[in-house]
Amino acid sequence: MLKRVISAVIMAVIGIPAVIIGGNVFFIFAFLMSILALYEIIDTKETKKTLPVFIKVVSYLMLTVMFVMSSTGKIFSVDYRVISSLMTSMLLPLIFYKRESYSINDAMYLVGFIFLISSFFNLVVYIRNMDEGIKYLVYILLIAISSDTFAYISGNLIGTHKLIPSVSPNKSIEGTIFGVIFGTLIPCTYYYVTISDSTNILYLIVGTMFLSILGQLGDLVFSAIKRYFNKKDYSNLIPGHGGILDRVDSLLFITYGFILLLGVL
Numbered sequence: 001m002l003k004r005v006i007s008a009v010i011m012a013v014i015g016i017p018a019v020i021i022g023g024n025v026f027f028i029f030a031f032l033m034s035i036l037a038l039y040e041i042i043d044t045k046e047t048k049k050t051l052p053v054f055i056k057v058v059s060y061l062m063l064t065v066m067f068v069m070s071s072t073g074k075i076f077s078v079d080y081r082v083i084s085s086l087m088t089s090m091l092l093p094l095i096f097y098k099r100e101s102y103s104i105n106d107a108m109y110l111v112g113f114i115f116l117i118s119s120f121f122n123l124v125v126y127i128r129n130m131d132e133g134i135k136y137l138v139y140i141l142l143i144a145i146s147s148d149t150f151a152y153i154s155g156n157l158i159g160t161h162k163l164i165p166s167v168s169p170n171k172s173i174e175g176t177i178f179g180v181i182f183g184t185l186i187p188c189t190y191y192y193v194t195i196s197d198s199t200n201i202l203y204l205i206v207g208t209m210f211l212s213i214l215g216q217l218g219d220l221v222f223s224a225i226k227r228y229f230n231k232k233d234y235s236n237l238i239p240g241h242g243g244i245l246d247r248v249d250s251l252l253f254i255t256y257g258f259i260l261l262l263g264v265l
Contacts, residue, residue, distance in 0.1 A: 011238065011247075019128065019137060026128050031067050033244055034121040038063050040234040040243045041113045045106070047229045052102055055093060059110050062086050066118040086111060120252045123259055135195050140211070140258050142187040144251040147212045148219070151179025168223040176216055183212035207261045211254045218253025222246075 018029035042056055066082055090107045127136050155175025163171040188208050192199065222245060226234065233242030241247055 006239075011241075019134060022128055022133070027125055030121045030125050031064075033248075034063060034067055034117050035060065036237060037117045037121075037244045037248070038114065040237070040245050041117070042110075044225070044229050044231055044234060045109060047231060049106070051106060052093075052097060055090075055097075055102055055106070055110070058089050058093075059114060062089055063114050063118055066114065067122060069122075086114060090114075116252075120248070120255060123255050127255070127258070132195060136258075139187055139191050139195065140251065140254050142190055143183050143208060143211050143254050144215050146186040147179040147183030147215050148250060149179075150182035151175040151216065154178035164220060167220050167227060171220070179216060180209060180212045183215070184209040187212075210261070211257045214257040215250035215254040219250040221253070222249035 015029070018026045038060060042051065042059065045051060062085065066086065069082055090111045091104075093102055094104060094107060124137070127133055127140075130136060151171070152175065154177075155170070155172040159172025159174045161173040162169065163173050163176055184205060188204055191204060191208070192201070222234075226232070234245040235243030237243045238247065
């Protein structure tokens with residue numbers, strides 16, 4: 001527990017100033033987080049199969065190119081030239097490597113996660129650059145934190161019915177329900193008080209509940225990936241917490257959902 005608290009404090013000391021300062025500082029912070037996330041994805045893949053060094057170098061290069069495109073301030077400002085570069089750079093090496101070294105499954109794994117990681121951190125930067133960007137970031141963070149925290153607490157206290165034990169044996173139906181309740185109530189209160197007291201309450205509640213559910217589903221998706229590769233955590237970069245992806249799994253899906261609902265809330 002002490003290790004978790006110390007790690008949480010360190011994360012806060014590094015992350016909070018970056019969020020407050022914004023601009024290039026937050027852009028660089030988000031970029032570094034994306035690099036670490038890709039490292040975890042590659043490391044996870046290599047629990048079953050070691051990838052060629054050249055492929056890993058190209059993967060980091062393509063993530064950098066796709067992320068830098070977000071500096072225009074638009075939502076995932078990546079044109080088809082960049083997407084084409086990603087596809088060709090990952091697929092062309094297939095003709096030079098034996099299937100045992102690099103296969104189509106490996107290529108699609110990397111293409112998918114490079115796109116997933118770059119688009120997520122791109123959206124985080126985009127939200128921070130919006131008017132009231134910090135408040136919106138706090139809102140989606142509250143959804144993730146409240147949902148996860150109360151799902152964990154209530155699951156330990158009253159959880160008796162397993163949710164999907166084959167994916168995440170510790171998650172319960174009771175914990176999920178209370179996670180959604182508090183993951184809706186707390187962020188809704190924050191949004192109404194600090195962002196807009198003129199928003200449609202019904203839309204706000206339904207939208208926030210949708211994001212809370214989406215976040216918990218996202219957690220399960222990343223748990224399923226870990227289970228496939230027989231890993232407990234994506235890495236030990238954050239002692240007591242696991243890796244970057246262990247911390248942003250639910251936040252990733254909440255962020256995607258938030259962009260979809262941005263015109264409604």
